Amino acid sequence: xxxxxxxxxxxxxxxxxxxxxxxxxxxxxxxxxxxxxxxxxxxxxxxxxxxxxxxxxxxxxxxxxxxxxxxxxxxxxxxxxxxxxxxxxxxxxxxxxxxxxxxxxxxxxxxxxxxxxxxxxxxxxxxxxxxxxxxxxxxxxxxxxxxxxxxxxxxxxxxxxxxxxxxxxxxxxxxxxxxxxxxxxxxxxxxxxxxxxxxxxxxxxxxxxxxxxxxxxxxxxxxxxxxxxxxxxxxxxxxxxxxxxxxxxxxxxxxxxxxxxxxxxxxxxxxxxxxxxxxxxxxxxxxxxxxxxxxxxxxxxxxxxxxxxxxxxxxxxxxxxxxxxxxxxxxxxxxxxxxxxxxxxxxxxx
Amino acid sequence: xxxxxxxxxxxxxxxxxxxxxxxxxxxxxxxxxxxxxxxxxxxxxxxxxxxxxxxxxxxxxxxxxxxxxxxxxxxxxxxxxxxxxxxxxxxxxxxxxxxxxxxxxxxxxxxxxxxxxxxxxxxxxxxxxxxxxxxxxxxxxxxxxxxxxxxxxxxxxxxxxxxxxxxxxxxxxxxxxxxxxxxxxxxxxxxxxxxxxxxxxxxxxxxxxxxxxxxxxxxxxxxxxxxxxxxxxxxxxxxxxxxxxxxxxxxxxxxxxxxxxxxxxxxxxxxxxxxxxxxxxxxxxxxxxxxxxxxxxxxxxxxxxxxxxxxxxxxxxxxxxxxxxxxxxxxxxxxxxxxxxxxxxxxxxx
Numbered sequence: 001x002x003x004x005x006x007x008x009x010x011x012x013x014x015x016x017x018x019x020x021x022x023x024x025x026x027x028x029x030x031x032x033x034x035x036x037x038x039x040x041x042x043x044x045x046x047x048x049x050x051x052x053x054x055x056x057x058x059x060x061x062x063x064x065x066x067x068x069x070x071x072x073x074x075x076x077x078x079x080x081x082x083x084x085x086x087x088x089x090x091x092x093x094x095x096x097x098x099x100x101x102x103x104x105x106x107x108x109x110x111x112x113x114x115x116x117x118x119x120x121x122x123x124x125x126x127x128x129x130x131x132x133x134x135x136x137x138x139x140x141x142x143x144x145x146x147x148x149x150x151x152x153x154x155x156x157x158x159x160x161x162x163x164x165x166x167x168x169x170x171x172x173x174x175x176x177x178x179x180x181x182x183x184x185x186x187x188x189x190x191x192x193x194x195x196x197x198x199x200x201x202x203x204x205x206x207x208x209x210x211x212x213x214x215x216x217x218x219x220x221x222x223x224x225x226x227x228x229x230x231x232x233x234x235x236x237x238x239x240x241x242x243x244x245x246x247x248x249x250x251x252x253x254x255x256x257x258x259x260x261x262x263x264x265x266x267x268x269x270x271x272x273x274x275x276x277x278x279x280x281x282x283x284x285x286x287x288x289x290x291x292x293x294x295x296x297x298x299x300x301x302x303x304x305x306x307x308x309x310x311x312x313x314x315x316x317x318x319x320x321x322x323x324x325x326x327x328x329x330x331x332x333x334x335x336x337x338x339x340x341x342x343x344x345x346x347x348x349x350x
Numbered sequence: 351x352x353x354x355x356x357x358x359x360x361x362x363x364x365x366x367x368x369x370x371x372x373x374x375x376x377x378x379x380x381x382x383x384x385x386x387x388x389x390x391x392x393x394x395x396x397x398x399x400x401x402x403x404x405x406x407x408x409x410x411x412x413x414x415x416x417x418x419x420x421x422x423x424x425x426x427x428x429x430x431x432x433x434x435x436x437x438x439x440x441x442x443x444x445x446x447x448x449x450x451x452x453x454x455x456x457x458x459x460x461x462x463x464x465x466x467x468x469x470x471x472x473x474x475x476x477x478x479x480x481x482x483x484x485x486x487x488x489x490x491x492x493x494x495x496x497x498x499x500x501x502x503x504x505x506x507x508x509x510x511x512x513x514x515x516x517x518x519x520x521x522x523x524x525x526x527x528x529x530x531x532x533x534x535x536x537x538x539x540x541x542x543x544x545x546x547x548x549x550x551x552x553x554x555x556x557x558x559x560x561x562x563x564x565x566x567x568x569x570x571x572x573x574x575x576x577x578x579x580x581x582x583x584x585x586x587x588x589x590x591x592x593x594x595x596x597x598x599x600x601x602x603x604x605x606x607x608x609x610x611x612x613x614x615x616x617x618x619x620x621x622x623x624x625x626x627x628x629x630x631x632x633x634x635x636x637x638x639x640x641x642x643x644x645x646x647x648x649x650x651x652x653x654x655x656x657x658x659x660x661x662x663x664x665x666x667x668x669x670x671x672x673x674x675x676x677x678x679x680x681x682x683x684x685x686x687x688x689x690x691x692x693x694x695x696x697x698x699x700x
Contacts, residue, residue, distance in 0.1 A: 008442075009442075010440065010442050010443060010700040011440060011700075012699050012700075044642065066642070066643050067643065086600070086643065087600040087601055087609075087658075089598050089599075089600045089611065089658060089659055090360065090361060090598055090659070092358075092359075092360050093360060111601055111603060112601065112602070112603060112658055114657070114658035114659060115600070115601075115658060118659070137603065141604075142601075142609060142641070142644055142646070143600070143601040143603075143609055143644070144601075144603070145603055149603075248439050248440055249439075250436070250437040250439045250465070250493070251437055251461055251462065251465075251492075251493040251494075252462070253461060253462060253487065253493075253494070253495055253499075254491075259437075259492060259493055261439065262699075264618075264620075264671060265671070265674060265697075265699055266699050268614075268619065269618065269619040269620060269671075270614075270619060291492070292394065292416070292670060292671060292674075293416050293417065293436065294492055294493070296492070307464070308437075308439060308462055308464035308465060309439055309440070309464060309468070320642060321614060321615070321619075321642060324615060324642075324675075325674075325697065325699070326697070326699065327697055346697070347615075347675065347676070347677055347696075347697070349362050349615055349616050349675070349676065350360040350361075350362075
């Protein structure tokens with residue numbers, strides 16, 4: 001049986017509406033063009049070189065990968081402008097990073113001297129050159145550093161001829177970060193340190209990007225497919241959600257509840273209002289629990305109960321983590337399968 | 351750099367203490383021997399043929415897989431007695447199942463006539479034979495059916511000469527299920543239907559298995575590695591937890607908090623008391639949040655803060671879902687790496 005239509009697919013399978021995906025690519029590029037800034041899509045959402053190629057063709061300047069191992073997949077696939085907005089720590093990782101920097105234009109984020117020094121050692125040993133963005137601590141209070149520490153890091157980076165201070169990185173770049181960004185830029189200007197790039201990021205932050213005119217580029221991943229989490233955060237509407245997980249009802253022995261063949265191995269375990277996904281055919285149904293291979297759906301608020309063998313399509317809570325659970329994504333034009341993509345950078349944890 | 355010691359490994363990596371794993375295999379087999387029942391390890395916890403082989407060598411009668419695609423990996427690896435305690439639904443799946451049944455002794459669980467009929471059609475078409483366990487609905491109120499419906503299903507199964515009624519399946523087989531089990535067995539005895547197997551399961555239920563003398567076998571997966579969830583449920587102690595995820599501190603810019611390079615892509619998103627893992631070196635530390643590639647750890651209740659580059663070892667909340675996120679598991683004897691296993695059945699969602 002050839003796989004040409006949705007009904008040919010095994011379940012659970014991840015379906016991508018190509019029309020919506022293409023529209024999302026076009027509109028995010030248009031938003032950045034309108035702002036006069038570069039767009040650098042984050043590949044974590046799709047992990048597929050062919051999709052990144054479409055993003056570049058639409059106008060993106062390069063890509064962002066979160067891991068060295070992801071960047072390796074994309075350098076192997078021909079990409080040459082790659083940013084890794086992450087502290088790369090550990091001798092094996094920094095050596096792999098240095099090897100990549102010999103093959104492509106690589107920029108990483110750093111937030112401490114320890115991180116800079118570890119990378120510097122490997123890059124110097126390899127005789128390579130690498131760009132460094134100093135990360136400013138932002139609203140999520142995760143990685144990043146303060147304005148004064150950023151200045152010191154920029155100076156420290158300048159002491160190695162194999163390192164290039166590329167500018168500043170922020171995630172998420174909500175408007176509230178602007179005072180710290182301005183303070184840091186003023187310190188760097190006083191020190192006559194040139195800032196080429198101010199890289200912002202975040203699917204929510206793109207909406208506020210016009211409030212930070214200092215930004216030179218935006219990194220966003222999730223916009224490609226969007227998800228229920230994005231709808232719940234009012235970043236977009238269901239009409240723009242391009243990913244669905246096709247599941248099958250495998251048990252329907254209760255009056256108002258069925259079991260799907262998609263659980264945490266297919267949908268992950270993140271939630272919106274204690275729901276693990278939004279069921280397109282039955283908006284009032286509640287996907288209230290998942291085990292690894294089972295999804296529990298309450299139909300108490302629905303008129304009809306599906307039967308064993310029926311397909312239900314679930315808009316995931318978070319598309320990036322769903323992509324990482326599957327070996328393939330299926331690109332659809334209507335009901336026809338136009339693309340079968342291997343998730344080439346799936347499960348790259350290093 | 352050859353990989354021979356723990357310190358050679360990239361992070362995040364999954365470490366298995368071989369002494370503890372072997373002890374867990376031995377003691378679970380001894381528990382079943384003592385009960386006079388068969389032991390059938392569930393491979394979902396490890397997904398690695400070599401580990402299943404060790405379980406068989408220790409006395410297991412066969413294995414359980416949750417998916418046809420997992421069973422395919424294990425049949426290819428030479429296993430011949432495989433139970434799939436799951437409703438297999440959909441034409442492509444039932445055809446693959448029938449093909450497997452031509453190569454190995456396969457038993458599946460069913461809980462409705464629709465599931466039986468779908469499998470029967472494929473098995474008859476292939477001229478194969480397959481065993482069927484009727485699942486009784488249990489405490490988790492997931493799949494399964496009632497006593498009377500089980501009798502009817504057993505009768506229905508008997509109408510196809512390609513199907514073999516193998517007995518009953520329960521998950522989890524806590525002692526509270528015994529009245530329903532006894533009722534079902536009495537109905538089947540009255541109908542002169544032979545019950546060869548009563549298959550129980552669950553890492554917690556094994557402790558109560560002596561209270562259900564009707565059981566003929568137990569399926570348990572998690573016992574192999576155990577995890578914080580099991581410790582929290584008082585099934586075992588940390589001393590028996592054989593899996594750790596080795597992570598590295600990548601940011602330490604706060605006074606009492608650090609960031610690890612292990613997040614939901616390495617540790618998954620399940621929790622115990624709002625913690626995403628138990629940090630072996632710092633039991634009072636709280637792994638209170640994960641993003642895909644970041645783990646947030648609060649050290650407020652600890653004496654010392656680790657530094658960038660330090661390794662921290664995390665006992666996961668749920669080992670089965672962690673295995674599914676990684677391409678390799680590393681088997682350790684002390685600090686030496688004795689095994690590098692590919693997770694052969696990783697990500698098999700079909």
